[in-house]
Amino acid sequence: MNTTGEYNWVALFLFGGACVLGLAFALAALLRPSNPGLFKRLTFESGARALGDALVRFNVRFYILAIVFLMFDVDVVFIFPWAAAFRLLVFGEENRLFTPMGPACLWEMFVFIGILMLGWAYAYRKGALEWV
Numbered sequence: 001m002n003t004t005g006e007y008n009w010v011a012l013f014l015f016g017g018a019c020v021l022g023l024a025f026a027l028a029a030l031l032r033p034s035n036p037g038l039f040k041r042l043t044f045e046s047g048a049r050a051l052g053d054a055l056v057r058f059n060v061r062f063y064i065l066a067i068v069f070l071m072f073d074v075d076v077v078f079i080f081p082w083a084a085a086f087r088l089l090v091f092g093e094e095n096r097l098f099t100p101m102g103p104a105c106l107w108e109m110f111v112f113i114g115i116l117m118l119g120w121a122y123a124y125r126k127g128a129l130e131w132v
Contacts, residue, residue, distance in 0.1 A: 064128045068120075075116050082109060 042049070082089070082105075092100035123129055 061128070061131070064123070065131075068123050068128060071116065071119060075113075078112070079109070 086105070088096070089101050089105040090103070
């Protein structure tokens with residue numbers, strides 16, 4: 001079995017992508033206006049001149065709340081496709097070549113949600129979800 005032909009297609013695809021990217025950057029460099037100056041190098045925050053130091057201390061609660069939010073946000077990314085394919089995963093279909101997993105699929109999701117609930121209970125017990 002000759003696999004070098006398959007890798008040649010991948011190399012050709014990568015080379016073509018690099019050529020298109022290089023062409024886009026070259027055209028952008030040729031077409032964009034160039035007006036350098038001191039005013040353009042100043043930092044702006046939402047259209048206003050930046051005041052103060054960039055290293056401002058934030059309360060650690062913001063970070064912990066963001067991590068808890070991400071934990072449940074990623075949870076939805078995993079649960080939604082599972083729920084959409086639940087009937088196929090458990091029971092299967094006659095005209096599809098797919099071996100159903102049966103009740104094991106449901107128990108795996110119970111374990112996944114249980115681990116998430118343990119994380120939520122830990123964060124709640126440590127007071128990470130209390131804002132004030």
